[in-house]
Amino acid sequence: MSSTIWSVDDHLADILAAIRPLDPIELHLADAQGCVLVEDVTVPVALPPFDNSSMDGYAVRVADVQGATEEFPAVLTVVGDIAAGGAELPAVGPGEAARIMTGAPLPPGAEAVVPVEWTDGGAGGGAATTMLPAGSAPATAGGEVRVHRPVAAGAHVRERGSDVSAGDLALARGTVLGPPQIGLLAAIGRGSVRVRPRPRVVVLSTGSELVQPGEALGEGRIYDSNSFALAAAAREAGAIAYRVGAVTDDAGILRATIEDQLVRADLVVTTGGVSVGAYDVVKEALSDVGEADGDGADDVPSGSGVDFRTLAMQPGKPQGFGTIGPDHTPLLALPGNPVSSYVSFELFVRPAIRTLMGMPEVHRPRVRARLKADEPLRSPEGRRQFLRGTYDPDAGAVTPVGGAGSHLVAALAHADCLIVVPEADTAIEPGADLEVVLLG
Numbered sequence: 227m228s229s230t231i232w233s234v235d236d237h238l239a240d241i242l243a244a245i246r247p248l249d250p251i252e253l254h255l256a257d258a259q260g261c262v263l264v265e266d267v268t269v270p271v272a273l274p275p276f277d278n279s280s281m282d283g284y285a286v287r288v289a290d291v292q293g294a295t296e297e298f299p300a301v302l303t304v305v306g307d308i309a310a311g312g313a314e315l316p317a318v319g320p321g322e323a324a325r326i327m328t329g330a331p332l333p334p335g336a337e338a339v340v341p342v343e344w345t346d347g348g349a350g351g352g353a354a355t356t357m358l359p360a361g362s363a364p365a366t367a368g369g370e371v372r373v374h375r376p377v378a379a380g381a382h383v384r385e386r387g388s389d390v391s392a393g394d395l396a397l398a399r400g401t402v403l404g405p406p407q408i409g410l411l412a413a414i415g416r417g418s419v420r421v422r423p424r425p426r427v428v429v430l431s432t433g434s435e436l437v438q439p440g441e442a443l444g445e446g447r448i449y450d451s452n453s454f455a456l457a458a459a460a461r462e463a464g465a466i467a468y469r470v471g472a473v474t475d476d477a478g479i480l481r482a483t484i485e486d487q488l489v490r491a492d493l494v495v496t497t498g499g500v501s502v503g504a505y506d507v508v509k510e511a512l513s514d515v516g517e518a519d520g521d522g523a524d525d526v527p528s529g530s531g532v533d534f535r536t537l538a539m540q541p542g543k544p545q546g547f548g549t550i551g552p553d554h555t556p557l558l559a560l561p562g563n564p565v566s567s568y569v570s571f572e573l574f575v576r577p578a579i580r581t582l583m584g585m586p587e588v589h590r591p592r593v594r595a596r597l598k599a600d601e602p603l604r605s606p607e608g609r610r611q612f613l614r615g616t617y618d619p620d621a622g623a624v625t626p627v628g629g630a631g632s633h634l635v636a637a638l639a640h641a642d643c644l645i646v647v648p649e650a651d652t653a654i655e656p657g658a659d660l661e662v663v664l665l666g
């Protein structure tokens with residue numbers, strides 16, 4: 227255990243300095259959501275790839291419908307039907323029209339589309355509200371349509387390349403692939419893309435007192451909430467989370483469990499067992515050896531070097547960080563108190579996950595807000611305190627939720643931000659201006 231007291235900023239900087247973005251891989255488009263693109267993607271074919279109709283209606287020549295009204299309609303011969311996906315297009319000559327569906331290619335000769343509502347729909351009555359189904363008006367029927375309004379050239383036509391042209395930059399490297407970006411990649415025909423993969427994060431809780439939710443709670447036992455909260459937080463940060471149920475307070479079992487998990491881990495997160503108690507098993511299991519050979523059952527997995535530290539922080543004072551196993555997989559050992567582990571995740575694990583992902587921004591947004599409270603906030607001297615709160619963006623105010631206790635999970639569940647009380651402050655008066663971390 228380091229004897230020095232680490233600041234929050236130095237601990238975070240130390241973690242981020244040791245973590246590199248994961249190597250890029252080619253991923254199927256459907257699996258690339260939330261990942262960071264590592265290539266510039268150019269457009270191979272224009273979008274739309276051809277001039278097409280934006281309405282269900284009739285493809286016409288402009289001169290044929292000039293001056294048309296409902297009283298004096300332009301009467302055109304219908305030469306065929308063009309559905310979206312249609313390949314054989316009937317040419318539209320003078321005095322002719324083709325029935326055309328939204329998305330269907332504009333046929334040769336046609337210059338514009340008249341929506342069906344501006345015609346009699348071929349039924350011979352007043353203004354149509356819809357087209358007759360294809361079955362009752364076959365393409366070869368050769369009927370007539372009465373057009374009630376003129377159209378300008380290009381009306382209701384989506385021009386080839388009006389979205390993007392071939393050779394344009396569709397998405398630049400560094401783009402985070404959200405739903406619209408995935409949609410664009412699909413639209414230009416990309417089935418797979420080069421991205422940084424989602425990190426695989428193994429979350430492991432420790433403590434012989436822990437019982438899995440849904441099971442009967444024995445005397446002196448509590449439910450394991452940390453592994454659920456942290457696995458959820460890892461997923462929300464963009465990782466693939468593997469939640470390992472609670473490991474009992476036994477250093478040998480913990481080492482073996484961690485070693486078993488390394489094969490599927492880009493990052494290991496443990497909770498509990500990092501304080502100064504007689505059963506603080508994470509510290510016992512990981513802190514005693516630097517680089518062991520991994521031969522004996524009680525050895526720390528080779529490649530290990532986890533440093534246990536005291537931070538000038540509340541909650542979250544005891545923390546461990548290092549690497550473990552042959553691939554030097556980063557490991558963050560968080561304290562067991564539920565609020566401590568969650569706050570530690572937000573401050574240290576989330577940025578680590580987002581660094582592994584190659585995210586352009588790894589931190590939560592921070593804002594300044596006015597403290598709304600009935601009495602002053604108290605904070606221990608020399609420790610940066612992270613209180614839970616609710617932020618009101620309209621009022622620019624933040625209200626504490628619950629107290630400072632690191633066991634207050636119910637209050638945490640009702641908070642949407644962390645209120646930061648600087649190390650030097652021991653009391654914050656209502657109305658004071660404070661930094662707030664938005665939890666999103």
Ligand SMILES: Nc1nc2c(c(=O)[nH]1)N[C@H]1C(S)=C(S)[C@@H](COP(=O)(O)OP(=O)(O)OC[C@H]3O[C@@H](n4cnc5c(N)ncnc54)[C@H](O)[C@@H]3O)O[C@H]1N2
Pocket residue numbers: 431432433435436448449450451452453497498499500501502503506541542543544560561562563564566632
């Ligand atoms: N003599 C001292 N005692 C403690 C100190 C200290 O400096 N001197 N530090 C305190 C602080 S601060 C913290 S934080 C905790 C950290 O303790 P550990 O990381 O060793 O965690 P545990 O002892 O295993 O558990 C603490 C607490 O949290 C509960 N817990 C643990 N895991 C879970 C879980 N998965 N789900 C729900 N709750 C969990 C556990 O039952 C304990 O109540 O140490 C203080 N002590």
Ligand code: MOO
Pocket residue numbers: 539540541542543544561563566567632
């Ligand atoms: O540091 Mo502990 O995390 O204060 O409860």
